[in-house]
Amino acid sequence: MSGFLLPVITLVLKDILLEVRNKEAVSSILLFGFLVAIIFNFAFDPTPKMVGLIVPGIIWVSFTFAGVLGFNRSFVLEKDNGSIDGLMLCPVSRDVIYFGKLIGIVIVLLFMEILLLPVFAILYDFPLFIPELLIIAVLATIGFSAVGVLFSAIAVNTRSREAILPLIILPLTIPVIIAAVEATSAIIYGDALGSVGRWWQLLAAFDVILLVLSSILFGAVLEE
Amino acid sequence: MVTENQFPADPIRVVLLFLSGILMFISLWLIFMWAPMEQVMGQVQRIFYFHVPIAWVGFLAFSVVFFSSILYLWKGERHWDALGHSAAEIGVLFTTLMVISGAVWAKPVWGVWWTWDPRLTTSLILWLLYAGYLMLRAYSPTNAQAARYSAVLGVIAFVDVPIVYFAVSWWRNIHPEMVVGPLAESGALEGSMVTTLLVSLAAFTVLFGYMLLERFSLRNMEDTLGSIKSQKGGM
Amino acid sequence: MQELPAITVQRLTKSFGDRPVLRDLDLNLHLGEVFVLFGANGSGKTTLIRSLGTLAKADKGIIRIMGRDLRRRGAFLRRFIGVLTHQTFLYDELTGQENLRFYGQMFGLRNVNERIRSLTEKMGLQRVLDKRVGTLSHGMQKRLSIVRAVLHDPTILLLDEPESGLDEEALSLLGHLLSGEDKGKRAVIITTHNLGYGFGLADHVGILANGHIAYQQDRGSLDMEAFRDIYTGYLSKAPK
Numbered sequence: 136m137s138g139f140l141l142p143v144i145t146l147v148l149k150d151i152l153l154e155v156r157n158k159e160a161v162s163s164i165l166l167f168g169f170l171v172a173i174i175f176n177f178a179f180d181p182t183p184k185m186v187g188l189i190v191p192g193i194i195w196v197s198f199t200f201a202g203v204l205g206f207n208r209s210f211v212l213e214k215d216n217g218s219i220d221g222l223m224l225c226p227v228s229r230d231v232i233y234f235g236k237l238i239g240i241v242i243v244l245l246f247m248e249i250l251l252l253p254v255f256a257i258l259y260d261f262p263l264f265i266p267e268l269l270i271i272a273v274l275a276t277i278g279f280s281a282v283g284v285l286f287s288a289i290a291v292n293t294r295s296r297e298a299i300l301p302l303i304i305l306p307l308t309i310p311v312i313i314a315a316v317e318a319t320s321a322i323i324y325g326d327a328l329g330s331v332g333r334w335w336q337l338l339a340a341f342d343v344i345l346l347v348l349s350s351i352l353f354g355a356v357l358e359e
Numbered sequence: 360m361v362t363e364n365q366f367p368a369d370p371i372r373v374v375l376l377f378l379s380g381i382l383m384f385i386s387l388w389l390i391f392m393w394a395p396m397e398q399v400m401g402q403v404q405r406i407f408y409f410h411v412p413i414a415w416v417g418f419l420a421f422s423v424v425f426f427s428s429i430l431y432l433w434k435g436e437r438h439w440d441a442l443g444h445s446a447a448e449i450g451v452l453f454t455t456l457m458v459i460s461g462a463v464w465a466k467p468v469w470g471v472w473w474t475w476d477p478r479l480t481t482s483l484i485l486w487l488l489y490a491g492y493l494m495l496r497a498y499s500p501t502n503a504q505a506a507r508y509s510a511v512l513g514v515i516a517f518v519d520v521p522i523v524y525f526a527v528s529w530w531r532n533i534h535p536e537m538v539v540g541p542l543a544e545s546g547a548l549e550g551s552m553v554t555t556l557l558v559s560l561a562a563f564t565v566l567f568g569y570m571l572l573e574r575f576s577l578r579n580m581e582d583t584l585g586s587i588k589s590q591k592g593g594m
Numbered sequence: 595m596q597e598l599p600a601i602t603v604q605r606l607t608k609s610f611g612d613r614p615v616l617r618d619l620d621l622n623l624h625l626g627e628v629f630v631l632f633g634a635n636g637s638g639k640t641t642l643i644r645s646l647g648t649l650a651k652a653d654k655g656i657i658r659i660m661g662r663d664l665r666r667r668g669a670f671l672r673r674f675i676g677v678l679t680h681q682t683f684l685y686d687e688l689t690g691q692e693n694l695r696f697y698g699q700m701f702g703l704r705n706v707n708e709r710i711r712s713l714t715e716k717m718g719l720q721r722v723l724d725k726r727v728g729t730l731s732h733g734m735q736k737r738l739s740i741v742r743a744v745l746h747d748p749t750i751l752l753l754d755e756p757e758s759g760l761d762e763e764a765l766s767l768l769g770h771l772l773s774g775e776d777k778g779k780r781a782v783i784i785t786t787h788n789l790g791y792g793f794g795l796a797d798h799v800g801i802l803a804n805g806h807i808a809y810q811q812d813r814g815s816l817d818m819e820a821f822r823d824i825y826t827g828y829l830s831k832a833p834k
Contacts, residue, residue, distance in 0.1 A: 226700075
């Protein structure tokens with residue numbers, strides 16, 4: 136399947152190289168995520184008793200908003216010299232471009248999350264490294280990005296793209312947000328109802344369904 | 360080549376209009392004159408006979424958006440897009456009414472304007488998706504893009520809604536204190552209530568069909584006019 | 595000579611919303627031929643190029659490249675198609691070398707570095723390969739884009755107004771590329787406004803008007819001045 140794997144990897148590496156060159160992108164996402172968290176802290180001013188109720192929400196809202204920022208960037212990069220057309224000229228099927236973009240943005244977002252989680256752990260005093268949390272983060276980020284890549288390819292061609300993108304992505308990814316927040320809460324603060332299993336199943340199902348559907352529809356978005 | 364009346368809808372439109380009028384009349388009579396008073400909530404409960412069919416039409420319209428989106432993406436024929444667009448406009452109207460009727464119902468009975476009941480919540484998200492669909496069309500630079508992009512959203516959103524419903528239901532199980540309200544309590548319905556509900560359901564469905572056909576025909580005519588104009592080189 | 599045409603277009607139709615741009619366009623081109631297409635602004639030249647290059651999907655009609663349906667075998671056929679437009683398709687933050695290596699790998703070329711070296715030499719780009727594309731002059735970027743377009747040695751070349759943005763030297767380098775020893779292995783479509791430039795390269799000339807190829811002729815039997823009159827005639831009839 137070299138017609139798939141190799142071009143996808145080439146695309147991902149190219150995107151990572153572009154992000155590394157353009158350091159402001161990753162750092163602005165990071166800072167933004169951090170900023171949202173700080174603001175929420177002042178907005179809610181959680182007492183130690185309340186903290187468990189609010190912290191998972193703060194984490195995932197900050198990741199979500201930073202994520203939308205990241206999606207915007209991913210395709211604005213391609214708009215500059217029409218390089219999305221350049222990608223369309225390559226002898227690969229359209230879903231190769233989709234998966235290349237997807238993996239690239241997932242890597243960037245996971246990088247941000249891995250850096251921010253310890254910061255949150257310090258600020259809100261929960262254990263620093265919990266493997267289950269990482270699994271949830273990966274699944275949630277994939278689900279979120281599956282939708283995000285598809286619609287940022289659309290949004291980049293519309294007027295007022297920064298406004299339109301969250302308006303479309305956020306309602307669609309509500310299952311991801313709910314599952315991520317609830318699972319995070321159960322993992323960090325105790326899973327009395329044994330619900331974590333159900334949440335990561337929901338995330339996995341969402342990921343599979345939306346990945347398949349989005350990769351199929353991506354071609355229709357690209358071709359005029 | 361422009362053919363007149365590609366969609367011989369006139370007789371169907373008239374029939375639907377009459378049918379929905381009659382059904383509405385019957386339904387209103389049943390709701391206010393015939394259906395028994397509900398014990399716990401009193402007269403306010405009668406909103407139920409509007410609220411549920413309205414919500415149903417909201418979802419029905421969405422499935423029309425879904426199917427016409429698929430057909431548009433597959434075949435590229437403009438009338439599928441016209442159908443989806445029309446269904447979305449009517450759908451957002453009905454979903455708005457659903458939210459309002461839900462609030463009007465909840466406040467006197469439960470003292471809150473909103474409950475996070477899974478069905479209500481999912482309908483709210485449906486409203487947001489409709490709004491997104493219409494905004495996406497409004498912000499697309501060309502008609503062709505508006506059609507294509509909103510079709511993609513139409514497909515994804517429809518598949519997404521059941522997942523949203525599950526997520527919210529499971530969330531509700533964890534936070535039961537959040538959910539109060541009429542729908543949460545709707546137990547078994549008496550026979551006559553079921554009948555009334557079904558008639559109302561039928562009335563609203565036929566009404567939807569009529570409105571959809573009207574909007575769709577109008578849009579088709581606008582499209583045809585538009586393409587005549589541009590073929591003649593603009594005016 | 596009954597060999598299969600390299601490009602066959604039948605009844606190609608494409609509208610943008612209400613506006614029909616291409617209407618029942620037919621076209622046949624064999625290997626070894628250069629077809630230069632003239633047309634007014636908005637006549638559909640770019641749309642034709644984009645449709646042939648799979649950047650846009652036709653509403654109706656069939657496009658065959660080397661006998662195969664472009665709509666069905668798009669991914670496979672793109673290996674043999676090279677496209678040059680106003681946009682360079684290059685990434686500003688990457689160097690010329692990195693850009694070309696990227697496309698080379700996406701096209702699955704085995705001898706990427708070798709191809710890059712020889713082509714950039716031919717186009718006079720050796721000194722700028724290590725600079726970020728965003729820092730190069732427009733002319734240099736265009737030259738790089740030409741290398742990108744022909745890097746995979748495509749059988750079909752589609753050039754949309756290639757002379758725009760190129761200086762004299764680059765134009766002649768491109769001309770050498772097009773009429774070199776490999777000419778017989780390629781079918782080339784060039785759209786242009788520039789009569790002198792287009793005429794010099796053409797085997798056939800055509801005029802795109804009213805959504806299809808309204809006029810077509812072998813260049814050999816044509817005098818440029820006569821063609822200029824014909825072309826001006828079509829231009830004056832074009833809708834504003």
